[in-house]
Amino acid sequence: MLNRIIAIATVLAATTTWAHAQEVKVGVNLPYTGIGAEFAQLVDRGMDLYLKLNADKVKPYKITLVKRDVKDPGGANAKIAVQELLTQENVDILAGWIYSPNAIASAPIVTAGKKLAVIMNAGTAHITTMSPYYVRTSFSMWHAGYAMGEAAAKQLNAKTAVVGYTDFPPGKDSLAAFKRSFEAGGGKVVDEIPMGGAGAVPDFTPFFQRAKDRKPDVFFVFVPAGDHAAAVVKTYAALGMREAGIKLIGPGDITQDTKLQAMGPAAVGLITMHHYHADLDNPENKRFVEAWKKEYGATSTPDFMAVGGYDGMAAIVHVVQTLKGKIDADKALEALKGWKFNSPRGPIMIDPVTRDIVMNEYLSEAVMKDGRVFQKTIGKIDAVKDACKEQKIGPCAPK
Amino acid sequence: MPPGGPGDAPAAPLLETRRLCRNFGALAAARDIDFRLEAGARHALIGPNGAGKTTFVNLLSGLIRPSAGQVLLKGNDVTRVVEAERVKLGIARTFQINRLFRGLTVLENVYLAVAERLGAAPSMLRPAGRRLDVVLESMRLLETLKLADDAGHRVSELPYGRQRLVELAITLGLTPDVLLLDEPAAGVPSAESHVILDAVASLPRDIAVLIIDHDMDLVFRFADRITVMVGGAIFATGSPREIGANPDVRAVYLGQAHRG
Amino acid sequence: MISPPPSGPLDRPAAHALAGRHWLRAWEPIPWILALGLFVLFPKHLAFGTELLVTILFALSLDLVLGYAGIVTLGHAAFFGAGAYTVGILAKRGLWTEPITGLILAAAVAAAVGLGSGVVLLRTRGLTLLMLTLCTMALLEEAANLAHDYTGGFDGLDSLPIAPLLGRFEFNPLYPTTQYLYVLAVLFVCFLFVRTLVYSPFGQSLTGIRENILRMRAVGAPVRQRLVLCYTLSAAIAGVAGGIWAQANAYVNLGTLALDRAATVLIILVLGGFGRLYGAFIGAVAYMALSHFLSKVYPTGWQLGLGLLLVVIALFANNGILGLVETCSRALRRRGAGAPAPGASAGQ
């Protein structure tokens, strides 16, 4: 009896409402409040901007965004948001995910719901393996970390390095990626300093002092973008580490465009590896940054998170066009596998095997130019894949 | 004046202290107190404010620990026994300032005490109201104290005089052998205080009562023995007649410098 | 019905009230009817509904210590997390996947944590106890983060293989009908237990401790022992809540041990009205429904509405929404009858 009730309820719930051929509903889950609100805004604006700039590319279809606040990285709220987007709103495509734990928690629902799910930020390497419908347009921590390790050993000729990282999975990923390629290139990581969790007080003085005492050639730091990044640069400068001959390097999180100008001259000399910064010199990016400033104010700037949203929406529009507005998850995946796009970050592609992004990595140095901090590109690696999945390391190995 | 009780026989006191001391910092609130309370006694403890009367009651009930000395109940040393255990051994008290379960009804207040004594309190799976023995005994006690009409009222809604009666009722619900009353009528308008005093006067004869009060009429009417405390020490002990005739005690109470 | 002995005292209204206060009131089935109604009428809201029911269960466990025994704690998520990780680790390692017995294990582990911390911490009260419970929970969270090999660290443990309920009903992540009914049933059983407990002499003595701990000692109650026992029972129920959360979501992470969760459940209970059994229900529905639906229409600013609700309730209600209801209904009755209302016992 109970069995039957449950079955009936399931059928009732599953009966999808009529989908208009012309309208495609995209369910967006982002932390619009709480500690991630700032990031949510960047991704959200990136998506909106793509739709605004490319209205003609969307036609004749209509893309409706249904936005849900997932509030925190706890997983549960994200799960509910995704579940309701699927069952109540009957969205055709899912998008969003700032926090990796939320992507991990949502994976079973995404799989069960059978909808294309575009990850626009969450960077823990293995999450794309957790659901066959996950496609990532942002990055994996291994993209920048692995490339930076190589560059540090070869281009910067560093022999010793200290790694300071925020003690949570993206930080550990970053450490593992950097260490692997740096030591493969002949360098040695002499100290690994966990610098507290993502919610810890962003006062890095004790950790940096420890790093300084080790006198490495380079100090590789990963902290999540946001207020932590500003503190890194300030502490580095204030402790006189540059004068001590220690180079501060890291993924672009520590020179996040939205924080860079506030860091001021203290940021000069920072060397980062990343797939995007707002000073990249290509026509797509010029157009993108200009439109952004027009839309959101002259002091506002896009950054790598905004680009994750922007490119993610480009991918969605591509799917909508290819499938002529009738979205089927498996066909959508087919449409995206091997999809190439001229992004503000340069040419990108979705890896047909891993559904993760393939993109260029840029080595940049912060310099002063026209009274503002400018990221000068000093090196470039083309078409970088997620090394974690390429080399089948740890959780990235197929089960 | 009540007739002289068994207090005349010095054999085995119900409650006894030996050289009991308690210091608060530099202040000695109790100094070398040797005290005996006989079974069935009506014993009054008087003295000026700050004499250490309440401290002494607190030491007897176990609310505070002595700095030195012993407390003996029925000949057994209970100095180290905590307050709740002393209640089980037969010492119960009222407080100078009401300590009631203000949000609960009068009946529930008494119920708590009776349930503890009857060992009903740890029971988890039966409704409290099904312990009719506890309810019945609580109600009987309230009837004795003429509180039964207020039984369903929340204590905080009662006038202060009635609350003092509840304070007494809770303590009587413990059916103690030794009853320590710390100014039972304190703060009660004189028009209402007679109810409390009547209740005190009609306590069962087998209970030993130690009462602190400033009302000399009450003390001399009620007590068969009086102890005077001054400055944390026992100043004099005797029958009401002896105390009444003691010029030193009069000096203390008239505010003159004693032995001055 | 009570059958009064020939003696008079039990015929008094107060005695009747005490003897019959545990009786079922006419409105008490309503929450359960509503919960089943939600299942039938709004099958698309069951994920939210499941989370709501788990929160009610968690808030109910807090009500036992906070509302009845007067222990103000900001660390109750420690037990929720202990239960959740018990289920999670056992399932992930393939040691135990049966849900109902899994909950019993979760309750046992959480109770052990409650007993251990209760014995040490419950000698204090007030702000000190608040900080001690908070720090203990934070310490557990750190420990869970460090024990990465067992707990999955920050990522948590995902895709837990939970066996079908009673061997037949699968947990579907997309249409959590089984989860909803399962949680509802467990909530019902736990509620019956808590309800029995608070109306028992033991529950009455907890109320006594809350109202006046010093007096409770002076009537001979072993106060510490009662508090620890109550704390342990409450921890066990919180452990059940955590365990069932992990089963329903097939997922555990550090958020189950976080201050966020502990603070939210405290706010929910105070909002609903503590020490009243149903405060957990009212508070959870008010808080979660408001934030859920407000955040749908206004994802960036819904906290404003929630904050205002809390401020208004704090200012105008004495002890939460149920307190407000009680005050209003008493005023109405007084106006209607023109006579003072009979003193209802607090804590009901």
Added chain:
Amino acid sequence: MIWGVDVASMLLGGVAAGMVLFIVSVGLSVTMGLMGFVNLAHGGFAMLGGYAIVQAMKHWGLGFVPALVFGFVVTALVSVVLERLLYSRLYRANELDQVLLTIGLVFVMIASVTLLLGPENQPIRLPAALQGQIDLGIVRYRTYSVVLIAAGLLIAAALWLVFERTQIGAQIRAAVDNRRMAESLGINIDRLFTITFAAGSGLAALGGGLGAEFLGLDPQYPLKYLVYFLIVVAVGGLGRVTGVFWAALLIGVLDFVLKKYLPQGGTAFIYAFTILLLLWRPQGLFGGAAR
């Protein structure tokens, strides 16, 4: 010598962090000690003050010090309004209703700031003189840390003077020790509380502004650091200015040392330390007897 440098820089870093904790927490400790009012929105005033300071510097070109003064005054005024309108109605209420009110206020503050100025972190631009390093003879160290220590000492000294040498300070001390007694002596507790509340919130604002360099400044500030402020208050003892001072320094230095030498332990040590200390002295290091 190397060892000396090590210890000196450790002390400087830890004490500087402790000073920020002290400046923000002291108001919370005194108001909680005075009224027993559980004001979880205290960090909210630090945030509001920090925002006022940053905005004043950004839009009106105010200097750092005038901006700090501005932040103090604005926050104190806002807090008086809230205190009279909201807090004063709940002085004698249940502490849990106070929790509900102040958490509600925190939500309102977070949402308002987010809606008005966005969710992003507000960077503070320190004057050039306060950036970089300073030579202290034995060690070269971060100038701003030294400035923070000086500012903290200055505020502590000022508070000490107020508490020990003025009528109102004596009244506050009396009221913290025994409120009923103070009331019977004719001290107007409500007025005293309003003044203390305003000053405490103003100090929190100073802490928000001065500490922004280390702690950042964003809408989540009031919740992010609440636990730290509460730990300092509990360890120091309610209502004890000297207690808060030493507790803040102790926690600042301990946190610094542990992070430097045992970074793997995360923040666990501070929690463990707080637990042990509170079990040893439930009323805090400098708290009075249980009341």
